[in-house]
Amino acid sequence: MADFHSSTLTQLAADLRARRFSSVELVSALLARIERHQGALNAFISVTRDAALAVARSADRELAAGSGGALTGVPIAHKDLFCTAGVRTSCGSRMLDNFVSPYDATVVARLKRAGAVMVGKTNMDEFAMGSSNETSYYGPARNPWNPALVPGGSSGGSAAAVAARLVPGATATDTGGSIRQPAALCGITGMKPTYGRVSRYGMVAFASSLDQGGVLTVSAADAALMLREMAGFDAADSTSVDTPVPDYVAALAAPLAGLKIGLLKEFFDEGLDRDNEQRVREALRVFEGLGASLREVSLPHLPLSVPVYYVVAPAECSANLARYDGVRFGHRCDSPRDLNDMYRRSRGEGFGAEVKRRVMTGTYVLSAGYYDAYYLKAQRVRALINADFIRAFQSVDVLMGPTTPTPAFAIGAKTADPITMYLNDIYTIGANLAGLPAVSVPCGFVQNLPVGLQIVGPHFSEARVLNAAHAFQRVTDWHTRIPRGYA
């Protein structure tokens, strides 16, 4: 079988169950593909070949016995931010270069239980702080559509791996757009669930009120399948929500007729590339053709979401990253003079430039005399943004707009000025601040580079959001396009 890689995750799972090929054949073929393209893409930090083949062999035994779960034998990759027992979990940082997790993240354990075969851990911005994968200690991952360009970030390795069809699906996390932005830039589907829907236990923490695990896949149907296996209550995460997980796969086929779509007025701003806007507007006409109605909706406080984020996220990051002290795990400097010297040099050496920038920004906005002016102020504006969303969802079912202002940009183009980089997430951050589910689906090309359409829904409306994305993908083929050299 030479065309494993052009099949979707859903199809592969069905073919394995029908025993059209074995998991060992499938996993071996994709491991060979990963090896062939790793030099060009740098999508992986670790490849777990031997363990993957062992799990594939046991999956084949289960499939032969007619047992197993929804994903038995299906190869996937995990963003290197999810703890994996016995496997290095680096989070893209020198700080954790030697860290071998003693336990599995809940997401990892659930996907394991569903039968998925982990083939490796994907590249990412250091501690998920970045929008281009350029802050990784292991070097940037590259965009399969053009290796001179970024794949987006922070889940850049997962996005590049799925776009190049090295794996049919990968886990990812989204704190300010880190699933949706790389999905848009790589031409794949990316789903960030509602805050609390997927357990954060075993996810290396960045900004705990914003972080949420999700998936990067070729199609919305694949995202529905993977998410269904990952989501649900977990007592080990104090912010996990105890509400039943609907069958996202079963909900895919519902008709869209009557769906009320709100066009996010603030997203069609002067920063939006005109060609990018054109593709998004064409996609909206497709939804009208499917029986949905469009109306413009204004969220007046939404333009403040990036400034809010760059107070709240660094503040939470500075608190979360205080744990890296060179004592219990992680990097320790050589021959420390005293305890303070050990803290300072271990952290100074272990963290990269962007992580230090955010730790210091957070330290400053939380420090005595500045807490009210920056941190509390940002949390108040966050409440106003949240209220804007709640008001909008009283009159529409979902909100739509672009995922990013432009298609993928060149490696190195935005590294000089942090603000320029931060503004890449201008359309994605709002959903994190309000904790809303959102998906990015490919909706066309600008100069041979993919463009994403973003669909945002009310809390816990994953089924509706995926249903809308799936309906779009049934009548379009943007998500099936494979970059040249990877077909």
Added chain:
Amino acid sequence: MALTREQIAGIAALARLELSAQEIPVYQESLSSILEFVGALDACDTADVVPMAHPLADMSQRLRPDVVTEEDRRDLYQANAPLTAAGLYLVPKVIE
């Protein structure tokens, strides 16, 4: 607002980060521009707005019975430690 070299050194000390002499002006510039950027929030009227700490603000935090649920896995956890002896984490001398 522009931060001084001394302020950057002070923030780095609070954050327990060793910065080289070359790094200080870099962060002086970027932190100043970030603070200027987030200064856009000042123009927003937030009188009487309750700060939102996280998206599940309406939900209460769960409590569990105060009983031991974890088994002892010290050796496994200490396998990641830079320096241990006799089950203890070793650090530079703190008390003379």
